[in-house]
Amino acid sequence: MEEIITAVIPVVIIGIICAAVLVTASKLMAVKEDERFPEIRECLPGANCGACGFAGCDGYAKALCDDEDTPINLCVPGGDGVSESLSKLLGKEFAAAQKQTAAVHCSGDCTKTQDKVEYKGMESCKAAKLLYGGKGDCTYGCIGLGDCAAVCPEHAIMVIDGVARVNKSACTGCGICAKTCPNHIISLVPANARVTVMCSSKDKGAVTRKLCSAGCIGCKKCEKTCPNGAVIVKDNLAVTDYSKCMECDGAVCAENCPVGCLTINFQ
Amino acid sequence: MTKLIIILLSAVFINNYVLSKFLGICPFLGVSKKLNNAVGMSIAVIFVMLIATAATWPIQHYLLDPHDLGYLQTIVFILVIAALVQLVEIVLKRYIPSLHRSLGVYLPLITTNCAVLGVTILNNSENYTFIEAMVNSLGSGLGFLIAMVMFSGVRSAIEGNDIPESFRGLPVTLVAAAITSLSFMGFGGVIENLFA
Incomplete structure (x- = not known):
């Protein structure tokens, strides 16, 4: 019986000391977490795809907590549904998700x-x-x-x-x-982009032309004809700036493309 | 000084905890898929091994040994190490959030990992002084790091191959682990003769 007591007592005492230290530490050094965080996180789909530009859903939820200016329509897979529930939760104006x-x-x-x-x-x-x-x-x-x-x-x-x-x-x-x-x-x-460049070749025009009849030859015709400066030829390849491209009603660039590597998306 | 170097090198290479003593196999197989995670885990292991040794060495020498309580070693060490790691996690979260973000995931995983417990117990059975014990823990942690980094390389090489259906996943990983640990047999006897 005595052996049991001499064995149990030290372990119990060490256990109690450890527990006391941990309890005080967790009380003293508690880190405040935003109360809204779990609720916001709940609204997001949890796919952790990163389409919003943050590191997973947790990252986006944290950004929504910390920064008032974070847009609520960044979640692509969630679409309008997520954006709507976030607008209710955060009291912000609803904005349609950019598909x-x-x-x-x-x-x-x-x-x-x-x-x-x-x-x-x-x-x-x-x-x-x-x-x-x-x-x-x-x-x-x-x-x-x-x-x-x-x-x-x-x-x-x-x-x-x-x-x-x-x-x-x-x-x-x-x-x-x-x-x-x-x-x-x-x-x-x-999804509503008007014009998409359908080539990725960064070869020089002559090389591209030899390999593929639909490749961008970097002739800059699109760059010259675009009224908004939305198409720029960089490294022998046309690149579209979609925010500028949306302002355009026509598709002058695509009509003028000699190889037809700019396609018009009909909505 | 020579003794310390011998302890350090033999802990890293000859008595490598993962590849020669087969302790800490769980994180070795579980977290070695990606190099980043493997390094993060290993650094957490080095860190925990050092603080665990620093805490358990005095307990062994000033509490258990004088009162003939040596048989309580395992349970007391587990208790103390678990509480200590928890405490460190709380402290890190409060004062060094960036370090907590990079190590935080791994700390609870190795709370009472057998490699950590093994280091602290072997430190005592080898009758190391405090400094020697700390050096041994550092060496063991570094050995763990080397094993993890090596093995994550081996695993990424495996990933790209066309493996027979029945070997996919864990089986081929275990075979690879066995071959990797064979390679460490080559270090046997090297360190003793280095300073002879």
Whole structure:
């Protein structure tokens, strides 16, 4: 009996001391968490996709707590529903969520460009990319083995004639495909963007022209004709500034493009 | 001084906690998928090993040994280390939030990790002085870091391969871990002869 007591008492005493220290420490050094944080976090879908520009849903919720000026319509997968519940919770004016869709910046299908090798390896763009930069002539373009289609949770991407195509009505704008594409030719663009550049080649015009009849040759015709300065040719490739592009009613740039690599999105 | 260097080097290479003593296998397999996480976890382990040794060495020598309570070693050490790690977490959260953000996730995971407990117990069974014990803990932590970094490299190399269906996931990881630990057998006997 005595042995048990001599063993138990020290352990109990050490336990009590530890408990006392921890309780005082947690009381003294408690960090205040914003009360609204759990509620805001509850509104967000929890996909942690990062489409809002913050590090996951927690990051966005924290930014909403800390900074009054954080817009409430940044959650793309949540759409208007999240934006509405956030506006109720935070007493801010409702703003429609900016819907974004994925766009594959390549139009080099099998009629416009050729394969340089006959690829018989794994059915994966990532694997094909490791082998001489992909099977196609153009190393910037779509490899067409459908890594993006495989990861798309909405099955909104299909490879047609060797180029991935996005079904805009099914796309939620999560951006997983953009992260997966080994050539980084998929990006998220506003769903109502008027004009999209359908090429990613940074080769010089003459080189691009030889490899693909639909490639951007960097002639700057679009840059010169755009009334709002929304298209700029950088590194032999036209790039659109979507915020400026929205102000335009026409599509002068696309009409003037000699290779037709600017497409007009009809709404 | 030579003894301290021998203790440090042999803790890192010969008696590597993960690859030779097979302690701390859980974080070794669990957190070694990405290099960033592996490094974060290892730094947390080094940190916890050091503070755990600093706290348990006096307990062993001034409380347990004089009163013939050596048999309470395991339970008392677990109790003290767990409370200590919790305390450190609270303190970090309050005063160094940036460090808490980078280490915070890993601290509760290694509260009473067997590698941490193993270091503190082996420090006593080897009869190290306080300084020697601290050096041994540092070496053990560094050995853990090396094992984690090496293995995360091995794992990322595995990821890109076409592995037979039945080997995918944990099985191939365990095979790779076994081969990695074989490589550390090569260090046997090196350190003793280095200073001979």
